[in-house]
Amino acid sequence: MNRVRCLVFNAALGPLDYRVPEGMTVEPGSVVVAPLGPRQIVGVVWEAERLPASEVPDAKLRPLLQVLPVPPLAAPLRRLIEWCADYYVTSLASVARMALSSSAALRGGGTVTEYRLTGHEPARLTPQRAQALDLLNGQQGTIRELAEIAGVSDAVLRGMVNAGILEAVLVDSDRPYPAPDPRHAEPDLSAEQAEAAAKMVAAVEAHEFRPYLLDGVTGSGKTETYSEAIAAAIAQGRQVLVLLPEIALTESFLKRFEARFGVPPVTWHSSLKSSERRRAWRQVAFGQARVVVGARSALFLPFARLGLIVVDEAHEISFKQDDGVRYNARDVAVMRAHFESVPVVLASATPALESLQMAEAGRYERLVLPSRFGGATLPDIRVVDLREQQPPRGQWLAPALVDALKDRLLKGEQSLLFLNRRGYAPLTLCRTCGHRFQCPNCSAWLVEHRLSRRLACHHCGYEVPPPDACPECGEKDCLVACGPGVERIADEVAAILPQARVALVTSDTLTSPAKAAEFVAQAEAKAIDVIVGTQLVTKGFHFPELTLVGVVDADMGLEGGDLRAAERTYQQVAQVAGRAGRGEKPGEVLIQTRHPDAPVIEALASGDRDAFYAAETEARREANAPPFGRWAAIIVSSEDEAEARDAARAIGGTAPRLKDVLVLGPAPAPLSLLRGRYRYRLLINARRSTELQRVIREWLDPLRFAPGVRVAVDVDPYSFV
Template structure:
């Protein structure tokens, strides 16, 4: 190539053409450094015919400065970038930026200095030095990382370095990972599991695109079953990606993986240090990485030889990204499998209605695991009608649920209480004047977190201390917590069962993999009697001694106008119910509700998943909702309310009249103020055959807006706030 067309990572820039200097070798997919005015920018060389732009004469082209020492992006990955940008109406530059998400990885080979104990002793021993030496036995890391482990200051450790107690070790940042072995510890599978595993292995060995829905009840051993196609891919020297919906699930999964394959997989999520991201990214791009376990962003990494993707808990809403490029990792995973020509396994006990419909129409292949592993039985499910059996005044647990908690504690068994609401109470107000604590940045109440002594917004992260007096009327000692969160339920359990050991499990308490691992260890060691948690506890955990699940408020998810509310409620409650009775002891599930006649609650009580999905399918078909119709949202926002409203009205005034596409709005968003921005929304409802993306681009692209206005498109939205 003597000229190159460059896709930059700045959506405001057009595609740019450059001259390739003599002696420099670039191909489509090469990552390059290019001049732009007085500065340098990064870009990816693209096929000119696939990236239309105004061609510049050769004589006017500036030369590229350099190539980045990483493998070129493969053609299949470039096609995925194009598809994702087109389908989700996002700039290609924003999608490409997710691929090159580790800036450190783009630099050449690097080393760093780590430290370890030398065996020497300090001239003078202090309490901090003694604690550091005890905790750092067998550890090797940077000074900052060692300080975190030892819980001392950097200065304490630097003093130990100066005295030779800690010795430096120069290490290669990109050192190799331990190898996984497909035959390390082959499991004993049931006949059901073996039959499904054999079909999955055959799909991997065929090296062809095959979207597969693995539909197995909770406790059926889906993980052990899909480990077999993972092993098959390893034997073929193909890379594997396993997507998990929550970082809190990672540690438990890593342990199971290491037990099966003799080494942990490579991990990818937002909590990794920059050096860890660099090491992982480079190993993935060169093909050295065998298996990657990660959050949704791991889907866009530049795998050298991908042979299988597994999307675990594929129904989970957290696979949908709600800002930036608003993609659904479940669907993009299927498209990556299509471009790379390998199987994609969607594993779930409660599949998304869209996935079931794809299987029904023959687009996905469906494999079933209808029974629990090892003869364990599914739990009995009973409803507690809160209109008839009311909790005591000031309490939220019905007497029958409280009695069952006590019985489990007496028998040495574990219980789990599920309430999908973090904190102590969702609303705090003044009993004197009625003042309500509201976020200054959002249209949301501040949630009281009594454990950490703060009022917090769960939308923007704003926090403040609870005041001594009411900010409005100055009345002291007048603040009242309204409604329950998990912390309040935990307090109630402590009152009912003062001897019980209670753990609160939320994204606040399990916000790192280490904390999640410690929780799992304590639960498995039976150091916890009652777990009180949010949706974090609904998936992935296997505690054989857990025999009771109580759903504190099954109606909570049905509130608020979410168009998938019934499906999401069914999935959450069915998943948390599946935590009970996974060992040899039978399980029981008690569901508290004020609407026992609601179809979703009746289906849960009857354990009749098929009846629920059939009813939900017909309701969606009648409404023209996914999977029988298409949804898209347009969100208009600005820090100036009038500016946002005017922009939304202008968009509404120019909306097209297109057959098979209905446009509703503009209207203020349910969350009219979010992170300091005023918001208006449109909802687009279309037939499956309608070209929604094309219609949206033709409608919105010609419009110009003030700099402070943002207009974003959400294809297949999951959030309607």
């Protein structure tokens, strides 16, 4: 009798055995439909020897119902799923679910109705129809897609269908994407770029695992360099995955990719429509999607012939998932490349300390691009001491920075102001009674967003309109905004430079790749004089006319006692400074700070990155912190505070007593209430040689908690709130 073991997407059940009906063919990795009680569930056939399960007599096995029409998950992807579940102390099912992230794609091909112009043009047209006719020439798509292209409503296009101006066409919803041409527009590389590119190309052609750290200053042409390795993989008929940290960067990258290879790559991120995700997933699985550019979840797509992985801006903390499976896409990318036997490129101007240490140890090969491309020079950096150059009362820009902004405006050049704080003000209080507006679901202040007229929690999404009177004392017109956010800085710029055209760039304004593309087009067309933005503007953008960068509050990231605070501050400020002077004109950076003697500020001012990293490395070594030691967090939460506290104490009371393992806590988390759940944390510090995951499993597995308690493990944590 033919029996198989299936990984089903229910972590509480574990693997289940089924009978394979006569005539049905399955293999490890096959995606199947199986019965579970009265329900039907999706599962993946797995090697029985790799998944221990309770032995069930053959006679009691129920038969599989169907093999879904998708290629089996390949062995390298199954090994990656196993590694992630083991390393991040989570269930196999929760990781495997990320590989089958489009349920529509599993059910097979289908058709979709699209529309195109018929060539019929009535004698009289409304202005909207005339506009649609002009913009839709040669275009084909769904009503929704064509409406976005034409800038008209769906109703206008449906009227054009009824009038015979547009006709319906039935197309395959999973039609192949156009193939990129590796020789479309080959760049003229510098000697340094060519040397680095040659090494990566050789690894691609050898089909071997080799991790590279592409360490190049901002503006050095890292994208053009690793694009040669992409071209080599395409020429071999293999697939490429490029990971980007932010959706907002996607459109800018797509334009550069299309200019190089003739067609845009396939995209994968959370803003895709269901039909787009289905098409992309199936084309990846069948090997037809040649280059995929995506967010961290693209790592688990079922590539048929993967030949190269690139992680751009590899230092970015947004590659770390903070809920669900708490994985770091940078590290998982390296492991996927290992299992697939392909090269992986980590590209960054400010690499993570862990990546530099891996290069130092010889685990990664470091490729250095030390100078900007095309003769552009790095910007001059000046520190503005806010203790000596105080802004006027109620303002946040020091006189030196204001003068520099005025100078650039007179010269017709662009400026950028960076403050990593969304909204207008981080805190609103009553000047009469001192009442502070706090989120009812989280232990966090509500942030005022004056553009949308709301008070919002940035942790759970709670929103409320600003009240006319204080809810505590009833006094009217008494609410005061405390501290600056980017909206407040934009208002200050508008008051100082009323003639300047100001763009506000945050995740609240760039809510889609299309809006990001619109911002980039305006900046490139010199329709913007001053950009005011959060960390979204610190990476990926290239504006030749941008010659001034002002960092409004360089000290903000140093607060809170985070292990990586200094490193993150250095990376953010260095990245945003790198936006200046990328063209022919020299750039200047002004860093506002109240702590000019802080090591990170001195390193930024002197441009001595190596000295900063050396000092940071020694501090980590002494603290037995990553990359020299291991950290993990255990987060306990419940809607009942006593329940969460008792569970955390039970975990703390059974903590292992091991020489190389230090357990701190439990203690209330800094964000002790989040989305209506009370939170406690324990922090584990261990030597690098310790089998930390095994220690945690043996510690937690015997414990039982109340039904409302959640216990999450975060290996290599980045967030300490």
